[in-house]
Amino acid sequence: AQSVTQLGSHVSVSEGALVLLRCNYSSSVPPYLFWYVQYPNQGLQLLLKYTSAATLVKGINGFEAEFKKSETSFHLTKPSAHMSDAAEYFCAVSEGYGQNFVFGPGTRLSVLP
Amino acid sequence: GAVVSQHPSWVICKSGTSVKIECRSLDFQATTMFWYRQFPKQSLMLMATSNEGSKATYEQGVEKDKFLINHASLTLSTLTVTSAHPEDSSFYICSVSPPAGQGPNEQFFGPGTRLTVL
Numbered sequence: 356a357q358s359v360t361q362l363g364s365h366v367s368v369s370e371g372a373l374v375l376l377r378c379n380y381s382s383s384v385p386p387y388l389f390w391y392v393q394y395p396n397q398g399l400q401l402l403l404k405y406t407s408a409a410t411l412v413k414g415i416n417g418f419e420a421e422f423k424k425s426e427t428s429f430h431l432t433k434p435s436a437h438m439s440d441a442a443e444y445f446c447a448v449s450e451g452y453g454q455n456f457v458f459g460p461g462t463r464l465s466v467l468p
Numbered sequence: 469g470a471v472v473s474q475h476p477s478w479v480i481c482k483s484g485t486s487v488k489i490e491c492r493s494l495d496f497q498a499t500t501m502f503w504y505r506q507f508p509k510q511s512l513m514l515m516a517t518s519n520e521g522s523k524a525t526y527e528q529g530v531e532k533d534k535f536l537i538n539h540a541s542l543t544l545s546t547l548t549v550t551s552a553h554p555e556d557s558s559f560y561i562c563s564v565s566p567p568a569g570q571g572p573n574e575q576f577f578g579p580g581t582r583l584t585v586l
Contacts, residue, residue, distance in 0.1 A: 387573060396559075396582065397579055397580065398472075398561055398578050399512075399561070399563075401574055404573075404574055449575075455514050458511045460511045461511045
């Protein structure tokens with residue numbers, strides 16, 4: 356069975372500061388890993404994904420994540436936070452093509468001026 | 469990314485009535501669609517997997533007689549909340565995943581439907 360944990364339900368950073376959102380997963384098979392962002396009352400938008408290629412994945416809006424198998428982690432980072440980054444972020448794991456996703460509980464990112 | 473639409477985007481209904489939510493895949497034919505429910509300040513929880521031409525697969529604890537899913541075509545899946553009650557008020561989101569070889573391995577999400585049951 357798959358599962359995802361996200362440490363910190365709420366993270367606050369100052370504008371221009373480093374963003375680090377944590378994600379740890381468990382999976383019985385090599386996982387596919389995803390980060391999605393959700394703005395209020397909207398669906399989910401894919402930020403980036405890991406599908407067994409390069410372990411450092413770059414996504415949209417300056418975000419990137421690194422897959423670390425030994426740590427079963429897929430933390431999301433961005434060097435400099437913008438006010439527009441304030442949203443809910445979800446990490447998700449899938450066991451294969453076309454399989455359902457299991458989402459983490461989410462982390463709400465606040466960006467302070 | 470692929471476009472997935474949902475209709476309606478927001479619905480308010482009286483307790484005891486039924487509500488139908490449509491999910492359309494506009495960019496590719498989807499043999500499988502997923503339905504999720506999201507309560508305020510919570511994550512997405514998979515409700516069911518909708519399979520074109522066959523019965524949906526429901527997750528444990530989801531009442532199949534209450535949440536009727538019909539996937540009659542390769543581009544449309546519907547979720548009907550029957551005899552809705554206030555505890556069914558939630559944000560319902562569908563997603564589609566392209567068939568193997570026809571697109572990237574990811575899920576494309578609809579914009580969601582907010583259901584409020586009075």
